[in-house]
Structure formats: C-alpha cells, structure tokens
Amino acid sequence: xxxxxxxxxxxxxxxxxxxxxxxxxxxYRGSLAASFLDLAELEHHATRMRTVQMLHMxxxx
Numbered sequence: 001x002x003x004x005x006x007x008x009x010x011x012x013x014x015x016x017x018x019x020x021x022x023x024x025x026x027x028y029r030g031s032l033a034a035s036f037l038d039l040a041e042l043e044h045h046a047t048r049m050r051t052v053q054m055l056h057m058x059x060x061x
Contacts (some may be wrong), residue, residue, distance in 0.1 A: 023040070025037045
C-alpha cells in the first residue's frame with residue numbers, strides 16, 4: 001500500500017488522533033464494559049443522531 005502523499009490529509013489525520021485525548025469515560029475504564037466506553041466515545045464525537053422507533057399496538061385500528 002502506497003503511503004499518503006497529500007500533506008493536508010496527513011495533517012487532518014494527525015489532528016484527529018491528537019483530538020481524541022482523554023474523555024470523561026477514561027476514568028471509568030476497568031469498571032465499565034469496553035462496549036459501553038466505546039459507545040460513550042462515539043456519542044461524544046457524533047455530530048448528528050438519528051433514531052427510529054417502531055410501535056405496534058394490535059387492535060387499535
């Protein structure tokens with residue numbers, strides 16, 4: 001695989017890696033499940049959230 005030659009892309013990737021830093025969830029590492037900590041980090045970095053809720057109530061219609 002050829003390394004990235006675009007300096008703007010490389011700088012953006014470095015900035016993203018540095019931005020990760022330590023979040024509030026890091027102090028709970030070891031006491032909470034890793035999947036929960038991953039979810040907390042994803043939520044922290046999210047820019048948009050979509051939800052879908054389905055409800056089936058038989059006999060109403």
